Structures are given as structure tokens and as C-alpha cells.
Amino acid sequence: MSTKVKPAPLPPDTVIGGYRVIRRLSAGGFGVVYLAVDAEGQQVAIKEYLPSSLVARAPGELLPKVPPEKLSLYRLGLKSFFEEGRALAQISHASVVSVLNFFRENETVYMVMNYLEGATLQDYIITARDLKGQKVFRESTIRSLFDEVLRGMRIVHQHKMLHLDIKPANIFITDDNKAVMIDFGAAREVLSKEGNFIRPMYTPGFAAPEMYRRDASMGPWTDIYAIGACIYACMQGYPPNEAPQRQDKDRLALALAKLRGVYSDNLIEVVEWCMALDPLSRPQSVFALQKELAREGERRYTKLTVAEKMRLQIDNLVSDTKKTVQKATAPAAIGAKPK
Template sequence: MSKNKPATLPPGTAIGGYHIVRRLSSGGFGVVYLAVGADGGQVAVKEYLPSSLATREVGELLPQVQPEKLSLYRLGLKSFFEEGRSLAQISHPSVVSVLNFFRENETVYMVMNYLEGATLQDFIITSRDQRKQKVFRESTIRSLFDEILRGLRIVHQHKMLHLDIKPANIFITDDNKAVLIDFGAAREVLNKEGNFIRPMYTPGFAAPEMYRRDASMGPWTDIYAIGACIYACMQGFPPNEAPQRLEKDRIGLALSRLRGIYSDNLIEVVEWCMSIDPLSRPQSVFALQKELSREGERRYTKLTVAEKLRLQFDTLVSDTKKNVQNVRDATGIGPTPK
């Protein structure tokens, strides 16, 4: 069997009453297409097609799965189908709308509203490249995540978790609506059941418990990712991934450099959400919403010159140790920095 990525469906392919226009995106677990329905309206169609389990030749409709991977493929298929069924019951402007879901060609398709705009990741990169002191204004961050949390709260009330919240999965529409997209239920089921070489999580945004098979997931898992997304909106880049934080946590140091630029309250909210211990995080979206809405309590700590110099010194020492360790790892020469 070919080790290449499965071939996408060509333009004009008819599935479930929809006609494929073009591929919009693809990842390790599926392909998203722009399609048109019988009424001529545009929709996004997501096809379950995990590249670690299946392949498909150009011009074919049916995925090909090796016999030893078939049970795992079907397990993910069931989870993807159930995800579509659950999302179809949710109607909220900040959650992607599932219009239809169906089985065909030995896989499952999820039909969603076609959104025009850009991802939060696109906006972060654009803002970061302008090299301003603030990547986003605090009022923008609070307003954006107020919208997202309203949608996430509904998701959790339906006994669902997103499990892959990150800037690339927060879509900002052309009419300035923030929408959660690309849920990861099938991804998480396969991670628990199979032995994939590919990671099932997004480094920097995945909570520590997502790296352990025996850990319990809950609202606190998505809340960690929300904190990481706010961090990215403040810093312009993702936080360190969880395994690195378990060895040496530099999140507090990184956030302390932002005091005086962002309010103490917002910085404390991010630290709260990104606690290593799940029990130390907000246990519900409601608890986080309550804290994030306290705009009237904003206070700013202006760092003294001595504190700024100390931060710069700590950063220099930390970076030097890291560089020395990298050289040692690469060459096997030199002592481990203390």
C-alpha cells in the first residue's frame, strides 16, 4: 500500500447530494472541501480520512484500510459520526453549525456552514509581524474570548469536549464573529485506543493530561487550551508545551514581562487556566467567564527599573543555559549547566 497521503476527492465529485468544488484544508484525520448543495448554496464538507490508517488512490472514492488497522479505523469512524450527531444538536453563533452528516464510500461526511474570513492564528501572525508592544489590545482579547466561552459553555452542557482548541481552530468571520471549529473527538478516541506515532495533540495548547493515557479529561482540559490561546494573543507565539513545563515551568516568567502592558487580572487568569494541576484550574467555563468579565477590576503593575533588569538577567541566564545544553546535547561535550 502506498505511504503517500490519501488522495482528495476531485472537483465535481458527487456525495450525498453535494458536489465538491475544491479542497479547503486537510490534516491527519480528514479533509475539508468546499461544496455546493442542491439549492446551489455553499457548504463545507469534512470527510473522515485518517492518514495514519487509510490511503486512497487518485480517482478512487473508497478509502483502503489494511486489515490490522480496520478495527481502529471503524472506532474513529463511529466517534466522528457521533460527534456530527452531537454538534447537529447545538445551535450557537460561536460553534460551527453542522447541517448534515451521512455515511457513504465506507466513511463519514460532516456538512457544515461555509465560513468566510480567517483564523485567529492568521490574525496573531499578522499582528505579531507589525512588532507593536501589544499583539492585541486587552479589550479585544476579552471581547473575543467572551464570545468563544459562550459557545464552549454550550458545548460542555451537551456533555462534549472540544479537545483541540487553538488559534487555528478559532475562526473569525468577515462579519467579526468568533467561531469554534474542528472538534477532536475522533482524534482523542484514536489516541486512547491506538499506538500512533503521530501526536494527537497540538504542542503548546494541549493540557498535560492529554499526554497521559490514564488521565481524566474534562472541561478543565479545554480551559487550559483557552488560557494558552489568550497567552498566544498576548505574546504572539504559543507557550511552551506541557512536557517542557513539567521539567521547568517558565510561563510565570514569560507573563511577568507583560505586567504593565496587560492588566494583572488578565495575566492571573491565564496563569489560572494554565495550571499544571487540573484541579487548580477553573473547573467550569462559567467560573472562567465570571473572572474574565471583571473589567472594572483591572489593575496594572508597573515594573521598576530594578525589576526589569532582574527579568532581563533571568532571561539571559535561562537562554544561556539552554544554549549550552543544546551544544552539549549536539556534541556530547561539556558539563550539564546548573
């Protein structure tokens, strides 16, 4: 097989676990999400574990075909997907996608979730950005939105789970204006540890620096970095630079400085705090971050003076020139291993 064919989704009207499939909603590297109805005709979303890099399935078939050499990896992911379902089923919070049921069938696992109507934060950011206003979102909107998300995240962390893929596309805003975290990819985490997998297991811009290193320990601070990056995206309309780029040359403070006067100093500081490259310099718990985000009180808006703006530009030029000179004059290391 030279060209990789994606495994076919279940056909409409297939009945699994007493639910009838209506249509496919979405598909990612780890599975397919369907719109389905239960016995009472209630709409639900069903996620099927079907990793496109490990299985094949012909149209109209139910059973995924797993080549023998990929079986152990497939089972590992399956176990992890099952654990994710079991863990999420114990969490009942308005800001966390609710798992109503999960079951084994067709030699795979299905997770039944409440079907949400609305759009992702990513959709909202793109729409707002295209309207070209001075602000992508109002500060009050950002604070109340992330207050909701953090309430859910606090419960998730209390259950000893990490999300590890928080990004605007995984924050869903329902039609009745509730923010819900979706797509808890615990399966991703396990699969990424097992040798080099099909794609990077992190989303550039939202993944903390420790996610790029195999030996680093993840914790609440890893999700908190991603929250900071999401707030940044709500302010700028674009994701921040990737962590490895930032470690090379960090333009975060510069990008945020340009938002002074548009957003409060406090909100800008919160983003810098969450997105510190050193995990120990970030808020260590959701609670610490919640306290800071909820701080009402008078908000300072410090506009940059013309002199400050010029200084920022000069600083930028100087550091860019230094970089170029260093690169040009760096002696080639003899016998050094290529990175």
C-alpha cells in the same frame, strides 16, 4: 508500500449525498474538507472521514481502501467521527461550527457544515506579530473575542463534550467578526487511546499536562488550559512552552511578568489561573472563567520597577545555574530503567 501516499481527495463535480464538490479546502490526518454546493446552490463545507494513516485511495476513485489489519481501527475512528457529527448537530450556537447534516456514503462518513469565510485567529496573530507593535492585540479585543468563544464552549461542555484541541488555528474569525470554534476532533481522542498513533494527538503549547498522561482524567479544565494558552498567544504573539517543559522549568510567570504594564494585572492573572499545571488549581468550569474575564471595574496596570526587572533576571540566572550543577553532579542510577 515504503513511501506513504496520501489518499486522493474526491475529484471536483463528484456528487455525494446530493451535494456537489467544488474543490478541496484542506486536509489533515483524519480527513479532507471540501467546498461544495447543495441543491439550491448554497455553499457548504463537507468533511470526509479519511484517515491518511489507515486508508489508501487512488485519484478518481470514491471508495477508500482499508488494509485488513487496519480495519478495526478504521471502524473505531469512523464510529467516533459519526458520534462527533451527531453531538455537534444537536448544538446550535453562533460560536460553535454548525453541523447541518451528516451521512454515510462510499463506505465512509461525511459531515456537512456551514461554510465560513474569514481567517483563523492563528492567521491574525501572525499578521499582527509581523507588524511588530507593542501589543499583538488590544486587551478589549482579547476579552470580547474569548467571551464569545467561552459562550460556545459552555454549551459544548453542557452537552458532555470536550473539544481537546483548542488552539488559534481552530478559532475562526468570520468576515462579519464572529468567533467560531471549529474542528472538534472527537475522533482524535479515540484513536489516540488505541496504541501509538501516527502523530501526537495534541498541539504542543496548547495541550494541558494531563493530555500527555494516559491515566489522567480530562475535563472542562483541560479545554480551559488551552483557552489560557490561546490568550497568552494573543498577548505574546507566540505559543507558550509545552507542558512537559513547564513541569521541568516553568518560565510562564517570567514571560507574563514582562507584559505587566502592557496588559492589566487581571488579564495576566487570568492566564496564570487557566494555565496552572495542576488541573485542580484552574477554573473548574467555563462559568467561573467567564465571570473573571467579564469583570470590568478599574483595571490595574502595574509596571515592573527596574529593581524587579533585575531581580527577575537574577532569579533566572540562579535557577539556570542550579539546574546545570544538578545535572553535572547527578549520580547515574544503576540499573534504572530508561524512561
